Amino acid sequence: MNFKGKYKALTFSYDDGVTQDIRLIGIFNKYGLKGTFNLNSGLLGRRDWLANGTIRQYKVLPDEVKDVYAGHEVAVHTVTHPNLTLLTPAGALAQVEDDRKALEELVGYPICGMAYPCGGVNNNDAVASLIAENTPIRYARTITSNGLFLPQTNLMRFEPTVYHCEFEKMAALADEFLAAEADEEHPKIFYIWGHAYEFDPADSWDRFERLCARLAGHDDVFYGTNREVLLGL
Numbered sequence: 001m002n003f004k005g006k007y008k009a010l011t012f013s014y015d016d017g018v019t020q021d022i023r024l025i026g027i028f029n030k031y032g033l034k035g036t037f038n039l040n041s042g043l044l045g046r047r048d049w050l051a052n053g054t055i056r057q058y059k060v061l062p063d064e065v066k067d068v069y070a071g072h073e074v075a076v077h078t079v080t081h082p083n084l085t086l087l088t089p090a091g092a093l094a095q096v097e098d099d100r101k102a103l104e105e106l107v108g109y110p111i112c113g114m115a116y117p118c119g120g121v122n123n124n125d126a127v128a129s130l131i132a133e134n135t136p137i138r139y140a141r142t143i144t145s146n147g148l149f150l151p152q153t154n155l156m157r158f159e160p161t162v163y164h165c166e167f168e169k170m171a172a173l174a175d176e177f178l179a180a181e182a183d184e185e186h187p188k189i190f191y192i193w194g195h196a197y198e199f200d201p202a203d204s205w206d207r208f209e210r211l212c213a214r215l216a217g218h219d220d221v222f223y224g225t226n227r228e229v230l231l232g233l
Contacts, residue, residue, distance in 0.1 A: 001151055003222035003229060007182035008149075010221055011036070011229045013141055013160065013193040015077055015115055017044060019058045020196035022068055027209050029071065031216035036226035037069050038077035038115040038141075041102035055197050065106040073225035074107045076100050076114035076137065083118040084127045092127055097135055113227050115141040115193075128156040139230045141193065149177060149188035155230055164194035167207065174215055182220070189229060190215075 003009040010033065014021060017039035028035055039060075046059040060068055078084065078095040079102070087095065100111050114137050116123040123142050131137050139155040146159040147169070162170045170192060177190040199205045216223070227233045 001187045002184060003224065006220060006222040007184065007187045008221045009229045010190045010215055010223055011226050013038065013115060013191065013226055015195050016040065016057065017060045018197045019060055020199065021060065023205065024196045025068065025072060027212055031212045032223055033212055033216060034072055034223050034225045036073040036075050036113060038075045039103055040077050040079060040081050041099045042079035043081065055201060057197050062106060066108065069107065073113065073227055074103055075111055075226065076103065078117045081117040083122050084116065085121060085124050089130055092130060093134055096131055096137065100135065110136065112136055112138045119143065123157055132156045139226065147173065149180065149190055151187055151189055158230065160191040160193040162192055164192055164208065165198055171211060174211060178218060
């Protein structure tokens with residue numbers, strides 16, 4: 001396994017389609033990094049979607065999606081952000097497929113990835129199999145960070161390396177990743193996930209940008225979207 005001839009890959013995944021994504025993408029573009037952004041098509045444009053009353057979660061407008069996320073990947077996050085394990089099979093499929101189709105209309109390209117919405121236990125084998133067998137989705141990210149760089153065989157319940165709010169752990173893993181040796185038999189994927197609005201309360205944007213600068217520009221690392229890294233597309 002390799003990533004366009006390299007054996008180490010870095011990718012990011014951010015959820016919910018919030019206006020803070022615009023600033024985050026500016027940082028990614030500055031350092032040549034790539035991310036995947038998982039959007040809820042039914043919530044686009046909302047201005048009343050709050051995490052806890054202190055964090056602003058304004059949603060990107062539908063007609064802004066194509067331009068805002070240009071050069072990165074847009075992926076499914078369901079239409080309205082329900083826990084798929086609590087829905088009927090038909091309801092879960094509608095949330096995924098209706099979101100995929102709506103987002104494809106906005107971005108103009110086929111969508112084949114997603115991130116499961118909601119915290120806690122937001123996925124299981126039954127939901128993963130349902131999606132794999134009935135939709136074009138080929139990978140689906142969980143919120144279960146594993147602290148590892150190993151490629152995974154079950155892409156429909158893909159585990160990220162680290163949640164960006166665990167900053168010290170993320171920084172230590174970044175150093176480990178950059179120092180690690182990799183080859184055809186031992187490729188490494190560093191997968192960071194989160195929500196861009198989470199940078200606001202502690203004003204941790206500059207801290208995260210410094211980490212991005214440290215991770216960027218290494219000749220032995222491939223910088224790609226989730227689909228580029230996980231699927232080679």
